[in-house]
Amino acid sequence: MVKKEITKKQFEFLEQEFTYLQNGGTISEEEKKKMLASYHVKASLSFVSILLAIGAVLLGLGVLTFVASNWMYISKGVKFLLIIACLIGVNVAGVRWETRFPKTSRSLHYVGILIFGAGIFLVEQMFNISINFNSSFLLWGIGAICIGYYLKDTIVLLFTSFLLFVYLNGSIFLDETSYPLAIIILLPALYFLVKQLNYPRFLSFIVNGLTINALILFLMEFVPKLVEGNGDTIILSILFIVGILIAYIRVPVKLQRITHIQGHLLHGIAAIFLTYELVIWFPLAYFLFLLYLIQKGSLTSIVIICALIFRYYIDSFEFLPKSLTFIIGGLLLLVFGFFFEKQRQKGGESIES
Structure with a gap:
């Protein structure tokens, strides 16, 4: 039997009602525990989680703006090492603090995703690498989906879906390149992770929407040719x-x-x-x-x-x-x-x- 997902308040209400029935002799304690075991409490965002997530975004933006504002005064070697050091540093810290401070650890991984994305664009600019805008978002999405697999995190996967949405539609409408076939490989990976997270509603809706978007663009690309x-x-x-x-x-x-x-x-x-x-x-x-x-x-x-x-x-x-x-x-x-x-x-x- 699949457990029904309910909020913490709903679970507390049911627990009070079952306790009332138990005290009245209608059900036994074993029956009460069995019925409560049929429900699963949704994970809710706490104040600390929200605070740390905002802090992670601000920290990531602060690092990026500092690097960008002083970019012209830094040599290429230092620039590259700075990006690598920041990327490795926040992720290693996130792994080491995972047990003692799980929420802080997760926020550091969020910062790592932002630094990874910014690093892609900065390295392209630094070494004059000729790569189109959408491929950069593809690389960023691949990195984000790997972190999402490691963390089993809904927020990371939502962000990954946004990156893939930009990659998919940008390839067709902005660069007018051929159909971005990489999306066909990445969508099954996203669905695998959605299944691992027990199908969160909003994430499932977004991934389904991305799939429908990919199908529409696929038909628009190939049907006129056939x-x-x-x-x-x-x-x-x-x-x-x-x-x-x-x-x-x-x-x-x-x-x-x-x-x-x-x-x-x-x-x-x-x-x-x-x-x-x-x-x-x-x-x-x-x-x-x-x-x-x-x-x-x-x-x-x-x-x-x-x-x-x-x-x-x-x-x-x-x-x-x-x-x-x-x-x-x-x-x-x-x-x-x-x-x-x-x-x-x-x-x-x-x-x-």
Whole structure:
């Protein structure tokens, strides 16, 4: 049985209630312990952790600004040794203090990640190394993911996802280079670490979003090269199908709600764009599909169907009186608001809500 993750306050409340039932003779002490063992208390950020994290960022920025402001007065050899010394120093200190001062140790590793990233850009400048902007973020991301693997730290992995997001999109839109294939290797590594951390919600959402981003750019890169004409329609159709698959694919329990919502959003957005490509039959079929999902209790589908109606509602400005379009739009939103409230009262979908 998978333990349910709850907050510390919720756990304390349950403990008080089970103690009350135990004192009343309803349950035994063994039953109380067994029921409490079914829950796992979420790790929360303490004041000390926040203070140390801010201190780590300020220290890292202070070191970087000091080096940058005096950069022109330092010889190349000293510059390089200074970067290496700072990088090794903070990480060695972090490892040595890991047992006695774990929070301080973690903050020092954060500083190490910042120094590592800055060191990449400074070394490139110092030795006139010709490397594009996005490859620098790739190297920084590889270093960060290694530290994330060592620390098993959610914050580090979130930062790594940001670095890979810059690398992925910068390669396509800024440098207009070929598709950054390294992302195909790094994404499985990120998912492995997400699994090691027992699927934190926000991190799982971000990594899933990065994966969808990588898929969209992959299709934009290769579909036009393989197919002549109707490239946009093919890309949107693939994303539409992938969205439905993501929404209903079997995943670990802690990921179900996230993947369902992201899957529905993906096929919903793709479908709205497809209504401009595939007229008449597709919008009608998709509208009926959404009604079916709403009947099954999908609250996310209500949001999508409202967005679909709003898309046609905007187009109606051209040929309907303004007052009539407002009346129709208001009535539609009221109707679907009623359905939304009705589903809420029923409990909605256990995983989509």
